[in-house]
Structures are given as structure tokens and as C-alpha cells.
Amino acid sequence: MRDSVDRHVEAWTKELGWMDPVKEAIFARLAILARYASKARRDTLDCDGLRNWQYKVLLTLRRLGPPYTGSPSLLADHLGLTRGALSARLAPLEEAGLIVRTHEDDDRRRVRVRLTEAGHAAFEQQVRSEEAGELALLSALTPAERRTLADLLRKLVVAAESAPDGPRRPGSQP
Numbered sequence: 001m002r003d004s005v006d007r008h009v010e011a012w013t014k015e016l017g018w019m020d021p022v023k024e025a026i027f028a029r030l031a032i033l034a035r036y037a038s039k040a041r042r043d044t045l046d047c048d049g050l051r052n053w054q055y056k057v058l059l060t061l062r063r064l065g066p067p068y069t070g071s072p073s074l075l076a077d078h079l080g081l082t083r084g085a086l087s088a089r090l091a092p093l094e095e096a097g098l099i100v101r102t103h104e105d106d107d108r109r110r111v112r113v114r115l116t117e118a119g120h121a122a123f124e125q126q127v128r129s130e131e132a133g134e135l136a137l138l139s140a141l142t143p144a145e146r147r148t149l150a151d152l153l154r155k156l157v158v159a160a161e162s163a164p165d166g167p168r169r170p171g172s173q174p
Helices: 004-015 021-048 052-063 072-079 083-095 117-138 143-162
Strands: 099-104 107-115
Touching: 004 021, 021 052, 021 117, 052 072, 052 083, 052 099, 052 107, 052 117, 072 083, 072 107, 083 099, 107 117
Parallel strands: none
Antiparallel strands: 099 107
């Protein structure tokens, strides 16, 4: 069975004889799958009525665990946003009933952001929709092949995450 990457690698191997065809096949396929996953998420978000930034805020609150509450500072840090940028994102979510902002009784300056039942439902719907699409894609693999793929990808992620400044170029100094 051949795919578009096989044709891509064939063409470039002829042009660039020094290129590692296996490396090229791996990274070309990873790029295609990343684009596919990104498009699938955008399509699912569109169907479910969420925007990506909204989903990320709900995801962050959900990741915090029960009671799915956090300070704006904590959320901004987790999302890589300024406090002002986060505040601008929280307002529409609050208007939509997906989150609530409350003040702590002992210090009115301290604000807490909490996921509402509607926010839970919106998050769950998105995750379930994504799950269905991802499982459909993975259905081409046996359970053993899925485990092998997950293990191999973990190895690559560990290597990438443990590199102090990202991957080194051949011949560069450590």
C-alpha cells in the first residue's frame, strides 16, 4: 500500500541523494497527521460551537481537577497569556454561562474562575467528538500496533523534551 509520502520521498530521493528517505517519510507523515488532527479539531469545534481559545480555557480549568476552579493568574500562566488577554477571553465565556467568576469572601480583590455545568457539558461534548474522530483514524491499526506506535512516539517526545535547547544540528557543539 502506497501513500502520497511514498511519491514525495521517491521524488526527493532522486533530487537529493544524501537525504535519508526513512527520516523524510517519518516527518512527512507526522506533518500530514498533525495537519489532519488540527483540521479535525477545528471542524469539531465549529460543529460544537466553540472556538479554539474557548476550548483551551475550559480544558485548563478541567485539568485543574475538582472543583475546576483557578485564579486568573494561574489560568494565564497555564495558557501562556497576559492577565489582560485572559480577562478579555473570560468575559465572553462568562456571558455564555460556561464559567463564573467569583470573589473570595475575605478578600474581594481575589477572583476565582470556575467551570459551570454548561462549561462541563461543552468540554465533554468537544472531547467526545474528538475521541470519535481520533478512534476512527486509529481503526486502521490493531491494538498492538497502537501500543507500539504510542511507545515509539513517547520515546521521541522524551528525547525532544529532554534536549536542553531543542534538537542539535549534526556537527554542532553540545
